[in-house]
Amino acid sequence: MTRFRSGYLWARLSVLLSLFFLPLLSVAQTALRGTGDLGIIIERAIGEVLIVETSGQTILGKVGGLGDLSHATAVFSRDERYAFVFGRDGGLSKIDLLSMKLVKRVIQSGNSIGGAISQDGRLVAVSNYTPGGVKLFDAASLKLVADIPATYGDKGQRSKVIGLVDAPGMKFVFSLYDAGETWVVDASDRTALKIRKFRNIGRLPYDGLITPDGRYYIAGLFGEDGMALLDLWHLDAGIKRILPHYGRGEKKLPVYKMPHLEGWTQAGNELFVPAVGHHEVLVMRAGSWQQTGKIPTYGQPIFVMSRPDGRQVWVNFAHPLNDTVQIIDVPSHRIIKTLKPGKAVLHMEFTPRGEQVWVSVRDANRVNIYDTATMTLLKSLPADAPSGIFFTARANKIGL
């Protein structure tokens, strides 16, 4: 009888408890979610981004009203919850990936191209073409913190800014396209920025990148052969020109699209970079910065991206040969596969550990997902003129 009673009590208690916790449980089941497998896809023509997840390879939703997103890029907050999208029209938009809402949007210039987030995640930097310069914003409020006009020459001209990355020590590094300069900004004290300028780095730097350890910054040059290297551990050593003669004796082809230097295509101790005006990927040794090879490719490379483990390098190409992706086997420097995803392949993004790569095919209005081990198509997702694809794992990588 007592037993029965206590059992009865327990039953009543558990009913009460479950009544109390039930709403919480159901909320938890629908709302709790991590963001480590999320990402965004830019739909360039309609000013929207798709929010996707790579575990089930699905589209979760979309966020619109982001303005002109042609050539848009994005960085992520360090908690991987928010995406900061840099639009061509100078718009800086902060998107909540979980609620799939536009949190805030500011028009910060006439024409911008890229951005970066600081080491501590509290500052977002935007590089601008018109008027040329870099602006720093508070990551939480998107309020302007500092304006760095890219002035050069004796008449106070403004240069377009390219190749903006973050670097350790609360630094931002970027290059001046018209001026041929690289600037290092120390933003440790946001009220008193320290700027160090390196002049005569070479003609028309078109993009820049930084090594994953945050030590070397390299700007690619359009106006002449070679690249400009800066060792951020030894700023006094200044700019060193590398790969100075890679195109010597060969006629440069017309360049219908500027290549990109994104991330660091380092595999082993070798780096893979696009050759401007040639159907080639160049290989150089890190440290000595000497060219160790060149790999003939289908067209002029745009993105040369290594799988996170560094064993494969995936390459897409400039107009009019932009229907193709080639895969380089890193140890042998050989092309092991040529894929034809469709017209206008614009960007590629690997999942954090590299088992998939997502490829945007603008004119086919789809994103193709490939298994990188078998190099075969897993799935296609519909997207309106997709361009950049950005996964949240970038949040915790230097320079991305």
Next chain:
Amino acid sequence: MNRHSQKYSVSRSRRRRKPLPVVAIIAAFSFLLTQLSFARAASVELGVKRKTELIHLLKQDCGSCHGMTLKGSLGPALLPYRMAKRDAGQLRAIILDGVPDTPMPPWRELLSSADVTYLVKLLQEGVPHD
């Protein structure tokens, strides 16, 4: 039927008045002329499909440097209010041969003469709304 036979009779009457060789020469010449003007019209007047392709090229591929809306980016703005002031022949030369020491490439290998004529028209008059 009536009209036709009337016309026919007129030309017949002409033929009777003038010597045959002259008529033949004039006919041959006019035939050639019409053929020539037909050929020119065909090269100038692009099909709808090609025009659509060129608008796409202008927005997407010219747009990769000049901005998708042609408001300018790494390359200068190409909006009608600026382009209309420029000489069409000069714009044509820039598209065909590029601008030395700048990233503007020559498009000669990818575009026909009629393509360039249409692109210049688009630049100066604006892209029709789709």
